[in-house]
Amino acid sequence: MTMSDNKIGAVLVVGGGIAGMQSALDLANGGFKVYLVEESPAIGGRMAQLDKTFPTNDCAMCTISPRLVEVDKHPNIEIITCSQLQALEGTPGNFTAKILQQPRYIYLDKCNACGDCEAVCPVRLPNPFDEELGQITAIHKHYPQAIPNKYVISKEGLSPCRIGCPAGVNPHAYVSLLAQKKYPEALEVIRRILPFAAICGRLCHHPCETECNRKDVDESVSIRYLKRFIADKVREKGESLPTPVSITKKEKIAIVGAGPAGLTCALRLREKGYAVTVFEASDKAGGMFTSCIPDYRVPKEIADYEINRIIATGIELKINTRIGKDITLEQLRKDYNSVFVSIGYQDPAKIPLEGSETKGVIYGVPFLRDVKLSRKPDGFGEKVVVIGGGNVAIDCAKSALRLGAKEVSLVCLETRDLEHQDRMPAHEWEIEEAEEEGIKINGCLGPKKVVVKDGKVSGLETTCCTAVYDFSTGTKKFAPKFSCETGPTLEADTLIIATGQRADTTGFDELEKTTFRTIKTDSITLETSMKGVFAGGDIVRGPASVIEAVAHGNEAAISIERYLTGQDLKTGRGEKKEGVPLPERKIEKKPRVAIPKEAPEERRKSFIEVEKLLDEETAVAEAARCLSCALCCECLQCVTACQPKAINHEMKATLREIPVGAVILTTGGDMFDAHLKGEYGFGRYPNVVTSIQYERILSASGPFAGSILRPSDKQHPHKIAWIQCVGSRDHSIGNDYCSSVCCMYATKQAIITKEHESDIDVSVFYNDLRSFGKGYEYYTNSARQHGVMYKKALISNIKEIPDTKRLKTTYLDEVTNTPREEEFDLIVLSVGFVASPETRELCKRLNIGLDTYGFNPAEAGRITNNELRPPGETSREGVYAAGVFTGPMDIPESVMGASGASALAGELLASARNTLITQKTYPPERDVSKEAPRIGVFICRCGTNIARVVDVQTLVDFTKRLPDVVYAEENLYTCSTDTQQHIIQMIKEHKLNRVIVSSCTPRTHEPLFQEMLCEAGLNKYLFEMANIRDQCSWVHMDLPLEATEKAKDLVKMAVNRARYLEPLKEQTFTVIPNALVVGGGLSGIISSLSLAKQGFMTYLVEKSDRLGGNIWNITETINGQNPQEYLKKLLSEAENEPLLKVYKNAQLVEINGSIGNYKSKIEYNGKIEEIEHGVVIVAIGGVEAKPTSYLYGQNPNVITQLELEPQITQITPIKSVKSVAMIQCVECRDEKHPYCSRICCTQAIKNALRIKKINPQTNVYILYRDIMTYGMWETYYRQARELGVIFIRYEIEKKPRINTNEHGNLTVTVFDGLIQNEISIPADLLVLSMPVRPQPDAQTLATTLKVPLNTEGFFLEAHLKLRPLDFVNEGMFLAGLAHFPKHINESIVQAKGAAARAATILSKKQMTISGIIAQVDPDECIACLTCVRGCPFNVPKILKNQKMKDGVITDSGVAFIEPSLCHGCGVCVSACPRKAINLAHYKDSQIMAKCEIYK
């Protein structure tokens, strides 16, 4: 192979479902490098969600799991998850693919899936894998068996609550942690930003709640209160004071003002190791907290508690120190490297009010200070009027009440009407509380004059205020207007003026000010006009909230550090972020918790706190109302828990360019959104579920652990119905096609339901029961035997019965044509496939055509009208397609299509095969056969996964004393790369010749460690594992002693076995790169040509004298393509293909050998030719059954569909025919032939359409049982009905009858259920739709090849779902009608696919056989045939063997097991009465050693 044509030997497969996995494996095994791009975090696709698969009821996970692991471990497949193909540039054979990879937030190379992160994650989200029936944590595995076996974080932007908080505190995180009762963790999250959780939990104006998305559902989460709850819970339990942080930086910082801004800034800088001094003018740190906020809002001890914690970090506090008086700013700048000014805004604003100097008139803030110090101002009276409408005014009023005032009222310019633009500035809840306590609010009044009596206040004269603000300039400007009216005069002996505060910037004259006399700073960096001097809090912003002050404190700390370290102050800051919207899922309404408060009459009496503590359960329930809008809450608990440091919350999306030769798209499809069929109530009625949800309900690893329960009450349902065709065959919603799989999956679900609980009453409401696949008819019959009731009817609507939540359905029974009503406990909607919008977008980007439904890229990409091209192609050369992306289909069709697409890629890139793959080479193996066992045991702690339960140290000590153990140690993570390197070192150092890893499961980790042994020069079979995690520490979490004892036993058992382990040689043999294809019909030709084009010599054996088979009889396909043209093209290609040798009139007579190495004899023209080849493809086709009924052969007007085909092309006779009747299912789908022949309905419709095209006046009747136009064929069924083809349904018990009159004229009589009567149809032509039957010589070939047939005589594949093209016999494949009846395009796909499967063998120069095989000891064998009879794979043979027995040479038979054919199950070994057979690696001695642990 050369690279001369510049083709790249790599393929990009987009979509990691079952189709993508198949393509990836075919190509990687066929010598290409594969990049498997998957949008979700794990491969497996839809199949991984399924419980069982039809028609075998195999467990889906059991069948897919080994394949997942195979893809994962394949050296030439790179899985790229969370990624999308963005663009494709270049030419076929030489593309550049641009892949956009979304962040996973997990380093794949570090994550070992221990699950420690999941255990601490507080967020619970609806589990998409369980179709939202169960929950997952934000950090999770996509599903338990996910490959890659790595965690992922679901994250989507930032929650609005977090955006709403001015300081950026993360309520989503602490509320989530509270919901898990993790109070210290929650408090730690708050304290990262806000050191005043208890204070702000009491007085914050909670803009977070304003932003909370939940308000759009019912009410926002009570975030502020929950914060207080967290702080109080932790304080209640007690926590120690922080110890001083050591000073690590040389710079010193001065902070002026010990309010919230100053303290926050001080704390942050102190935490970073800076020396910080805080200058405070008063005698106490805390600012407003300690001086003004009344105790009933924040009790003194609460404020002190939080302030003391800050000071305790080692902050130097200088109280009673005023700048400008005790020390100058200039001095500060000299003594310190940076200064932060946060002096607050505490000076009361004076208003021009006549009489305001009178005794009894006091100011708000000083009053509150007095109150805080438990001082009652001199002459404080009983009738108090407060002037002002803000929060300070309210505090004054409430405090006045608590000081004993009998009557308190409040006067303000603004209105009490809180909806009005001139509303009072105080918070709504403050006003309401005040009113509850009996404070009278007098809005819209301005103070005019203090009424003075005896030199003392006696009242307040007021004026009426008409407007407070002027909005005319577009901004809110304070410009009160008064009417000429005089307002009431209020009686008062004390007047408190609380109309705001003002800035006092004395001592900071050098700093530039704003027009509001506040200090001017940069809005982001808070730097003042003076370099190195920063300012924040109220003195910058004006009177604002605590949380805004804290925000400034944090920001200033960042600026100061940047300033001190010479960084740019602005970079990356001040970016405006948007919160994520309300999640789209259904949210149940739940009212917000009512916060308990002291009764108003109690409150008035003292300064006890108004709000009381909630009980824990209520608080947790309130926290659980959080919707986790951003999914992950970024609490970072996982980061702490993750010992391998595998988590990075800051990961960003990356774009990667990959050179590839070809692309295969297997992106699958979506399931129909059942909400769109409103009449079924999905989303409104909990007991209406989709079929995918039902799969999860059935699944043992699903949300209900495999119990069938109704979602509404988790009770067992007694009556379940399935509704078919939801979103399929539905013109009203634009989905005209059939989804192909629903009839059978509903049947499967119904059977499994019956198997779970046989007394459940199960009904399937269907339209046509489409059992068109291999084994499907048998399957639906068995469902009936299970008691599944099929009802031909479509349910028109569903109503929920409110009290029982049962579902009442109404429908028309189509068999008896009567309307009915029926109730069910649970209804399953059989939703169909739809094209995913993402895939449509992708195709748009790649310039790939799709049909109107978003499928079928091959058809949509057709260049000329009549050209028949392989399905799997797209409109873009070098880009291929498979699976549901190409149209609705089942798993085997997806797998076949995937192999077919692989063949197309293989043909294109044949010259680049084996150029980019890597083959691992290992050092030469050490011969240990002469050595006594030297066992090394490596015991994994798995972080704490094992060590938390099992006493690993004890286990190591125990292990060291076991026989032949020369080395034992413990590892944090045995699977980590560095530990493996270390183990290799230990193997060499201690001359170990047996290695045991005691950790997790060998199912996932054995290959990894075996490779490690190879790298250390040891045979990989000298390895053994003890599973002390999955099967010990994880399942005995509360029993550490017992678990440790069990772990000891498990290790001991492993050691016992290891002593008997032997190195095994894996045999290699040379592959003969030739193929034998049997059968020269369409499938055979296509397989042969594909293999030849891929560079493999191919022998095609055809029994007749011409290639082409059945296709010669087909003149047109239903979509108007000409198969004859296609055949001609293929025949000419075959003629000219140098690597293809065709044998006509030929037959395979003998075959010997095994995979990669066959010798066969071909008999042709009387000669025998011997050929050598590595693979066999069986493509011998099938035949149309010859009718034995309906006067066929007796009346010339009775013909078969295949006989009709050429007649249609002769237009004149057809034109003269007035009436054509077609009977479907003749000699098929009955007791004798219990299978549907899949193609006859479409064939009948095709011929009906062609007749109608020639003569629209011809009456065409199709008498059918179920119309099997699955997939896109359905659109032609619809077309036929529209064109007037008459479809009459008959029951198998009432088959159509025919009569002839004396002229031989035919009449067909049939019972029509719709009119409940017999009708007679005169038919000029009666066309019988006959099934496809196997070739008569199929059995002979099967015997020659030793491959199985099914009961109908079709060849039987290795596995109906995942190995549809393989025989159980390795190296043999099948395609076309020999497998089962199928359409031309399906045969083409299969034929291509079989070629791809064959290429996986032919592309290898050498093959290796597993060492785990059964071997016969010829000296012991007496050829009793027990093994021959027992082997499930028919492998053992009896060979002639000369044997020395009692000194005499006898020529006796002896059993022989061909190593390349043995599967290693061991059935023959246990069956052999003389114990003459051994299964390598599972020898009796090795197994029995494992039994010896008892002491």
Place this chain on the structure above:
Amino acid sequence: MGEFEPKILAFCCQFCAYSAADLAGSMRLQYPPNVRIVRLLCTGKVDPLHLLKAFQEGWDGVFVAGCLEGECYFLQGNLHARQWVNYTKKLLKEIGIEPERLEMFNMSAAMGTKFADTVREMTERIKKLGPSPLRAVKDSQEMVKK
């Protein structure tokens, strides 16, 4: 003396029962710590010799767990295993050991719950039966050795 804690040996096929046991772990299902698993490629390898050896070694109970019938990765291995288990039960009965100490189970890889239930069931069953008579023999042999 504390309650009798039986020791039970399980032969599990790699494709189904062993996977189910792993899944029980992933699902953190908690079950009694009395069982030790021997992994086989297929239960078809199970031999009366192994089963008898286990009893001889003093295990109080033994079970074999393979794929669901009809779903064996090796087509019929689990059916062969069932035959051998039934056969061995007869032998046990003949030598006076309760045949209930030995059992065959079938489960798929997705049945973590079934595996946990099986362990629970066998543990309960053997607890009721008490220690295997052969365990006492083994005990005394060990005593002599010491």
